[in-house]
Amino acid sequence: MTSEQRADDDRFATLRFEREVSAPLATLWQVWTAPAARAIWAAPSPAVTVEFLEADTRVGGREVSLCKVAGQPDIRCECGWLDVQPLLRSVNYEVVSAGGAAQSAALVTATFSGAGVRSRLDVTVQLSSLGADMAAGYRQGFEAGLDNLAAVARRTMVLQRVIEAPARIVWNTWMNPETLPQWWGPDGFSCRTRRIDLRAGGEWVFDMIGPDGTVFPNHHRYAEVRPEERIAYTLHWGENGPKHADAWASFEAEGGATRVTLGMVFSTEAEFQTAKGFGAIELGLQTLGKLDSFIASR
Missing domain, CATH: 3.30.530.20 (START domain)
Known part of the structure; x- marks a missing residue:
């Protein structure tokens, strides 16, 4: 394999995440899909502010947000919902751009399960880095975001x-x-x-x-x-x-x-x-x- 082939392979990654959540399945689903709840847990750290420009969590709908960090250019994320099966599964595409140039594209599949006051979320991200290698940043961002989501679910009615x-x-x-x-x-x-x-x-x-x-x-x-x-x-x-x-x-x-x-x-x-x-x-x-x-x- 040539160095160019290895570089191309490094641009593709499959990332997997899972969370056990101390909340009923219906609550977890709402926290994952409701725009008002997503706006609360989406920021990966207190230094990041997420501004939602539009949000429509239905098949064919899209979500556009800006991640803002003081002193840095805004990062734009566009999400389009491809499949939404309440309490079971959601599938969306995600395109991240900065300065008007696309940095990555991803397919995000989330599956849900649970009983009683416990539920589980499994997320698979099929990532294509279009600029620099985005895998490490994606992994860090999703880990932090899902930690936030689990905490928000515990205080959601x-x-x-x-x-x-x-x-x-x-x-x-x-x-x-x-x-x-x-x-x-x-x-x-x-x-x-x-x-x-x-x-x-x-x-x-x-x-x-x-x-x-x-x-x-x-x-x-x-x-x-x-x-x-x-x-x-x-x-x-x-x-x-x-x-x-x-x-x-x-x-x-x-x-x-x-x-x-x-x-x-x-x-x-x-x-x-x-x-x-x-x-x-x-x-x-x-x-x-x-x-x-x-x-x-x-």
């Missing part, structure tokens, strides 16, 4: 409900300043709105009032609004208070019905455990139940 109404109706009931306060919150709770602007960059400042009259100040800040598809927002303890979770809601048509997924990545694992302890899962499911009942009554 995912709630789902299938509502017997088209996505248009579910969306219009959720993203309507008149109707949202009427059903939001667990059984027995009501909402008192101070300000509401349900647009990207908008906010909802409100009090949730418990059955015993206890007032819980809330502040939602909306980062993304894609009509009839998804929203992403942050939850704060009172107006301009500390953030306690990044959240998203997605609306997926299933025949004439809509699967609503509500996800929350808590700021710390301790906050997640505290929320579970006071019944946040059950209370969140009650909230989705109130949405269902509200729609059915109209």
